[in-house]
Amino acid sequence: MTQLAPDTQEMLDSLRTAVAETLERKRRLGQYAVIWQDGKPVLVGEDAPPQQADEQYGQDQESHW
Helix, strand or coil: CCCCCHHHHHHHHHHHHHHHHHHHHHHHHCCCEEEEECCEEEEECCCCCCHHHHHHHHHHHHHCC
């Protein structure tokens, strides 16, 4: 892996920390989150809408292009 400049590494670490804290807060509040997995958005969490909503997102996205 390429070595990053110290200030760049610090920014990357800050972003990773912010994302981890936000996902943990959403989990504790019982809210679902949208993450990127295998090249597409995935809804995760107990209250996430059914997977059909994820598939519909892809269809809506294609129709706007």
